Amino acid sequence: MSLFNEETLMYLKKSFSKTDFSEDSFNKLLEWLSESPKWSTIRVNKNLVGDLSKSLKDIENFLQGSFESINKLISAENSRYLVPRCNQLTLIDECIFYESSKKINEDKIRMLEKFAIIDVKCAQAIFRGADIFIPGVISLSLNAKANDLVSIFADLKGKCLRGSDASEYFLKNKEYLKFIGNGWSLFDRDDFYKKEHIKNGIGIKIKELSNGTYIPSFINLNQKNYYPQNLPSMLCARILDPKPGQFILDMCAAPGGKTTHIAELISNKGRIIAFDKIPSKIQKMKELCVQFGATSVECYVQDASKIDFNVYEPESFDRVLVDSPCSALGQRPLIFNKVDPNQLKSYINYQKMILENAVKLLKPGGYLVFSTCTITLEENEEQVSWLLNRYKFLKLIDQSPYQIAESSGLKCRGLTNTQLKLLQRFQPNFDSNIQERDINVLNDTNGFFISKFTKEL
Numbered sequence: 001m002s003l004f005n006e007e008t009l010m011y012l013k014k015s016f017s018k019t020d021f022s023e024d025s026f027n028k029l030l031e032w033l034s035e036s037p038k039w040s041t042i043r044v045n046k047n048l049v050g051d052l053s054k055s056l057k058d059i060e061n062f063l064q065g066s067f068e069s070i071n072k073l074i075s076a077e078n079s080r081y082l083v084p085r086c087n088q089l090t091l092i093d094e095c096i097f098y099e100s101s102k103k104i105n106e107d108k109i110r111m112l113e114k115f116a117i118i119d120v121k122c123a124q125a126i127f128r129g130a131d132i133f134i135p136g137v138i139s140l141s142l143n144a145k146a147n148d149l150v151s152i153f154a155d156l157k158g159k160c161l162r163g164s165d166a167s168e169y170f171l172k173n174k175e176y177l178k179f180i181g182n183g184w185s186l187f188d189r190d191d192f193y194k195k196e197h198i199k200n201g202i203g204i205k206i207k208e209l210s211n212g213t214y215i216p217s218f219i220n221l222n223q224k225n226y227y228p229q230n231l232p233s234m235l236c237a238r239i240l241d242p243k244p245g246q247f248i249l250d251m252c253a254a255p256g257g258k259t260t261h262i263a264e265l266i267s268n269k270g271r272i273i274a275f276d277k278i279p280s281k282i283q284k285m286k287e288l289c290v291q292f293g294a295t296s297v298e299c300y301v302q303d304a305s306k307i308d309f310n311v312y313e314p315e316s317f318d319r320v321l322v323d324s325p326c327s328a329l330g331q332r333p334l335i336f337n338k339v340d341p342n343q344l345k346s347y348i349n350y351q352k353m354i355l356e357n358a359v360k361l362l363k364p365g366g367y368l369v370f371s372t373c374t375i376t377l378e379e380n381e382e383q384v385s386w387l388l389n390r391y392k393f394l395k396l397i398d399q400s401p402y403q404i405a406e407s408s409g410l411k412c413r414g415l416t417n418t419q420l421k422l423l424q425r426f427q428p429n430f431d432s433n434i435q436e437r438d439i440n441v442l443n444d445t446n447g448f449f450i451s452k453f454t455k456e457l
Helices: 006-017 023-033 052-073 120-126 166-172 189-193 231-240 257-265 279-292 341-361 381-390
Strands: 039-044 086-088 095-099 101-104 115-118 149-155 177-185 202-209 226-228 247-250 271-276 297-301 317-323 362-372 394-396 424-426 448-455
Touching (some): 006 341, 039 052, 039 231, 052 086, 052 095, 052 226, 095 231, 115 177, 120 149, 120 177, 149 166, 149 202, 226 257, 231 257, 231 317, 231 362, 231 424, 231 448, 257 279, 257 297, 271 279, 279 297, 317 341, 341 362, 362 381, 381 394
Parallel strands (some): 247 271, 247 317, 271 297, 317 362
Antiparallel strands (some): 039 095, 039 226, 086 095, 362 448, 394 448, 424 448
């Protein structure tokens, strides 16, 4: 089954055909999006962890303990996972990364006789190092008991009824199910759906992913000192180049990873305003800021597209980050996204409204970073072109030393080749002449886009 419905796939093909992106490259991009990154990245909270060498040891101990536990559980299989090596990224020393680990003596993950059905979002979380919580288990085989191994499938149609028989649903809907991996059910089937006292907690512990790897759950990691975060997201705060004493705005801040990172980079010596329009997200952000010691952050319920300039004075912020709402098509592995073309188009005007406000709030000489976690031309390069055409005093600037993406901007009306090279697209350069890509933590990331502007004096 395709990653998208047919209408959306045709829309994306037509969009990419406007660039110098070949059809072969487009198909390779889809294949790349369907695969999980080989590396996990964790950000160290510099506000609370003074010795970064100690943090490396902490993560090593976390991995050692996690893999010792899983290896004990599979010891009878005459197989084990190697404990991955931990490394600190030289360019961003608060970033610790490690490669996912595969089993020794096992080539293929086999499907089992009992099944669990989960939704697509839950499936994507598993590939980022999560077990399955009880509410995420939509359906189990009728004969599933506590400690049974079950094969886990993502329901691409989203039609599976909660509490139904997973085995029956599997037989009738094989072509709409995606194999995710295997895990241990921690309860009898009836306890998931009939016992009132079991509501939360882990329901299925992951044993192995469909690609043969295991990623330990970060729930056992120190939640104050470490924050699982994708590398391009870490780069956004670095590229913004915040300085102590500055007035900084994060316009679309939830869940707060980039906001707390900015606070760390300025050692809380400044003032950071963080917006999100959903009250529950702001509440969680406030809790994260307390947890991370981000005392320089003020969180407000505010739609970034509707700014009251009597409250927030124009040209008052030294730095503005717009990690914009988007179609999020860069998430990997992309299992299935039911977004339709009208939904894709809806992001474009909303982004423009936010960007217009961002430009008004930015001081002359200040920096604006605009980023998304999607791949579409309309939400990325075309927005940059629109901004530069609308605001002649805006200038695209170099993101060095953090200009590390394998690909620059895609060909777009209104942008010169020089300007395209100032943009970062985190995706493989499929049209390059390189026969064998050196896959590493810098280029095997989620799909992402970053641009940086200054408002000329």
